[in-house]
Amino acid sequence: MAKIVAGVACSHVPAIGVAMDRGITGTPYWDPLFKGYEPAREWLAKLAPDAAIIVYNDHASAFSLEIIPTFLIGVADKFPIADEGFGPRPVPVVLGHPALAWHLAESLILDEFDMTIANEMPVDHGLTVPLSVTCGQTAAWPFPVIPLCVNVVQYPPPTGARCFKLGMAIRRAVEQFDEDLRVVIYGTGGMSHQLQGERAGLINRQFDTAFMDGMTRDPVALTRITHTEYMREAGSEGVEMVMWHVMRGALDENVAEIYRHYHVPASNTAAGLMILENRSPS
């Protein structure tokens, strides 16, 4: 049986990818951020998962406003790197896990989560930056990836509570897959940031810290944060944090915080990273 062994929360700021692609991660501006990623890379290399589910949002790359899927799963065997308006990132093509992805698609829909299914799609920085952050620069990604997109571009995104329940359903589905796979799930995006309007640049360290604390202490309480509260407290784009709930919902009730890193600024954003491991007796 397959099993979700750990969760990773990770911001997906495009400038973090650009810094890696241009080899400027050692500059005084970027060094403190990237130093804090090293323990996460070591942890992930040691864990060596068989596959990853990466929950992220597309940013006008694979999907435009033409069709806006609220929840979508990628079932392809490979996902090319998107051109987001400045050429594709020079990172390896992302290989999928079609067998597990199709199993998830079927299970989730029958479990009343009406997923959109994508047979072809490019992936953007929302997915590739967390991979780069946790795997480093590499000729090939160390594991296959199932992209799971959540709309956060067109209001309203799904609620935090709905995202958490999707995570619970993902876990049920993974555990019904009859191959012995150790799966890690990423919840990406956030933390506080606002990219638009006169209020651009908003950062709320207090909100972010409480949010990270809540991931272990009382994740269900966090799912009650409304979209307006995210936008008011953590910036209009801070609402991306609903995607962390998908990851959290897929883990045990009891989790241990293995690692945390928080840094301001990464361009306009508070960059957060957390590693959570299941702690319930199995």
Next chain:
Amino acid sequence: MTKPRDYDSIPGTYVYDAQRGRIGYPLNMFCMSLNKAENRRSFKENAAAYLDRFALTPEQRRTVLERDWLGMLRVGGNIYYTIKIAFCDGLTFQDVAGMMSGVPKETYAQMMLAGGRSPEGNRFKDKIPPETGHG
């Protein structure tokens, strides 16, 4: 009529909701076309002619040609789309964020290095009481 939303009380923020989606579609779909390198070339060569391919309103067209970043948001632009125009100009998210908040690039960069814009005093528009309900 669309009912007032509780997020309308957040200052300096343009939530891309149904109302903005209805007016912003052609503007944002023009921006989406800039994901293709050949379209970026055409737009850079002759912006006005390139915009003729899309059904923008005159005001949407003006905001694009004048790079009025805040104006774009007011006529339905979504930042994840309009930023593609900035990428064509060789600008970054931070450059555009500085311009939208009306401060010089260096001032904005310093604010971010100092921990970003504080939520204190930036949660509510003046004199608009917090509402409850939608959200």
